[in-house]
Amino acid sequence: MGRVPCCEKMGLKKGPWTAEEDLVLINFINHNGHANWRALPKLAGLLRCGKSCRLRWMNYLRPDIKRGNFTHEEEAIIIKLHQELGNRWSVIASRLPGRTDNEIKNIWHTHLKKRLSQRSRPEPEARTYANETSSSEESSPMHSSGEVSSENLPEMDESFWSEVFSGDDWSATSDLLSGNSDSSVPLSESVCLDEAESMDFWHNLFSRADDIVELPQF
DNA sequence: AAGGAAACCAACCGCGGCGGA
DNA sequence: CTCCGCCGCGGTTGGTTTCCT
Numbered sequence: 001m002g003r004v005p006c007c008e009k010m011g012l013k014k015g016p017w018t019a020e021e022d023l024v025l026i027n028f029i030n031h032n033g034h035a036n037w038r039a040l041p042k043l044a045g046l047l048r049c050g051k052s053c054r055l056r057w058m059n060y061l062r063p064d065i066k067r068g069n070f071t072h073e074e075e076a077i078i079i080k081l082h083q084e085l086g087n088r089w090s091v092i093a094s095r096l097p098g099r100t101d102n103e104i105k106n107i108w109h110t111h112l113k114k115r116l117s118q119r120s121r122p123e124p125e126a127r128t129y130a131n132e133t134s135s136s137e138e139s140s141p142m143h144s145s146g147e148v149s150s151e152n153l154p155e156m157d158e159s160f161w162s163e164v165f166s167g168d169d170w171s172a173t174s175d176l177l178s179g180n181s182d183s184s185v186p187l188s189e190s191v192c193l194d195e196a197e198s199m200d201f202w203h204n205l206f207s208r209a210d211d212i213v214e215l216p217q218f
Numbered sequence: 219a220a221g222g223a224a225a226c227c228a229a230c231c232g233c234g235g236c237g238g239a
Numbered sequence: 240c241t242c243c244g245c246c247g248c249g250g251t252t253g254g255t256t257t258c259c260t
Contacts, residue, residue, distance in 0.1 A: 051247095106226075
């Protein structure tokens with residue numbers, strides 16, 4: 001008896017999501033919604049458990065997610081709400097539009113908790129999160145919340161996609177995207193994006209993927 | 219330049235709550 | 240009323256990246 005662990009079934013994939021899995025999930029949800037997470041991976045043709053799909057969507061792929069650094073205002077809200085609510089991350093997240101409970105939880109454990117505990121002491125560290133956030137806008141592209149304008153992005157027309165998604169050969173696509181392909185220039189190299197740009201690149205990409213990538217037949 | 223330590227964060231696990239049968 | 244299945248939540252892990260010595 002007992003609950004069957006969600007990924008215990010044979011053949012279900014675990015670990016980091018690939019770009020093509022993301023696309024399949026996004027396309028499926030865009031077309032069909034996510035009324036039933038349990039059934040979704042099967043219908044979408046993903047070798048993932050529903051839980052994993054839900055987590056990926058909720059924490060990373062949702063279009064309304066705000067990426068990038070937390071502002072001081074957001075941090076203050078988190079601290080305040082945590083004082084009021086404790087570890088009720090989903091409630092806290094609901095008060096911060098665009099932020100996920102997972103993200104808030106991570107920020108809390110990695111920065112805010114530490115900072116609060118150090119508050120009574122001076123901060124000798126050269127590299128504190130406060131320093132990062134205060135300087136991020138101007139100095140750190142990785143953490144910048146600034147937008148990468150679409151004109152900076154590579155043109156993603158049909159030929160781009162036909163190159164990236166050549167038929168049903170997803171592994172080749174993966175190789176191309178990850179730069180493992182020895183037969184062509186890796187995408188990451190050819191477009192020379194830093195991390196923040198990549199993020200926007202993928203957001204742009206996802207928003208346009210609908211028109212280009214066919215859903216698996218089911 | 220290299221190796222170790224610390225930081226970061228995506229993803230997994232397991233439990234509790236809720237709703238339908 | 241009870242059981243069962245699903246969803247959502249919070250805690251935790253582990254791989255990767257960055258920093259420090």
